[in-house]
Amino acid sequence: MKVSFCIPTYNRVKFIEDLLESINNQSSHSLIVEVCISDNASTDGTEESINIWRDRFNFPILYQRHNENIGPDRNYLSAVNMGTGDYCWIFGSDDILTKNSLALMEDKLAAGSDIYLCDRRELDISMTKISNPHRRWLNGGSRLFSFSNEADLIEYFSKCNSVGGLFSYLSSIIVKRNKWSDVIFDESYIGTAYAHVYILLRIINNMNSTLQYISLPLVDCRGDNDTFESNGKARRIKIDFIGYLKLREDFYNNNTKIYISFGRVLTKERPWFYTSLAMACYGDSTDRAELASFYKKLG
Known part of the structure; x- marks a missing residue:
């Protein structure tokens, strides 16, 4: 069984480097591992580090650098397409x-499910302080849906505690590659931050x-480092509403029961x-008016 880490x-x-180290240190599994790094035109020396990492770690590293930020x-x-x-x-x-994640996943992957969704542990930006030892995306224990x-x-949807159950958090998602490839993508999701969802x-x-x-x-999440907060906390809040309201409308507008159930997760x-x-703290009057309109749509 081969697993592609798509980064x-x-x-x-x-x-x-910390991520690659955590993959390299996994033991007690026989999975074939590759790492696929898609670089959005970084300017911090990522490209120059690739050959150093290739020499250091015992798995292949595929690397693609875009000429501009896409x-x-x-x-x-x-x-994912690199995988x-x-x-x-x-x-x-x-x-x-986290330790032994791949050994556990090897056992689970043998069942051949289309998607696997794991929970996360939440830490600070230095990965030294644990703020939440177990963030559960769904109510109840492990189960097959x-x-x-x-x-x-x-x-x-009724089991989801948050939009993490609806695939908002990248590092919790393991997906069968051929199932992903079979989907015809809708370009209108470019710019939502939730194209993968x-x-x-x-x-x-x-x-x-x-x-x-x-x-x-199975994942340690580095806190205080949300890329989407770079444009402000108000904008970060709106990203969730805009993305998931669009998903609800596009997928479930013709089925009232699913439509309501999906909205409750948001x-x-x-x-x-x-x-x-x-x-009220981070937004302006326009932001607050938009928020009111989002909740009106949610009923």
Whole structure:
């Protein structure tokens, strides 16, 4: 079984080495591993570090550097398209694998599910302080979800604690490469920050698909380093609403029950009271008006 770690990056050379080290240090597995790095025209020496890493680590590193920054969505897709494995583990370039993650995943991958979703542990930017030892994307323990009708989708969405259950967090996602490749991408999702979610929802909406939820933190998430907060916290909040409201409209507008169930996940992620307080602190009058319109759409 071959696993491709598909890593989109931009100016994170100081973190990528930690990720590669965490992959290299995995033991007690027989998976074939490759690393695919899609570089969004970094200016921090990422390209110059590739050959150093190739000499240091015992897995192949495929590297592609774009001549210009093509935006996060296209870079996510580019990273996965580089993969040649049976499965692609999409991975944020500042996160790392926890100990023995690959040994556990080897056992799970033998079942051949279309998508695997694992939990994460949350730390500070230096990866020394744990802020949350186990962030669970779904209620309940590990289980297999089989999607064959609308009731299966509604049940899955009802289990989601946040949009992490709807694939917002890259490093939790392991996907069968041929299933990903079969999806015809909708270009209107470029610029949403959730192009990858479109593809994954297409997979589970194609009935007879399977998703294995793994209620274990297989990933260490580096906190205080959200790329999408670079344009301000108000903008970061709006990204979730704009992206997931579009997904809901495009996928489920003709099915009221699924439409409502999907929307409830967004309100769990962004509850009205706390989100309104945050927007009052970080947003302006236009931001607050937009937020009100989002909640109106959610009912």
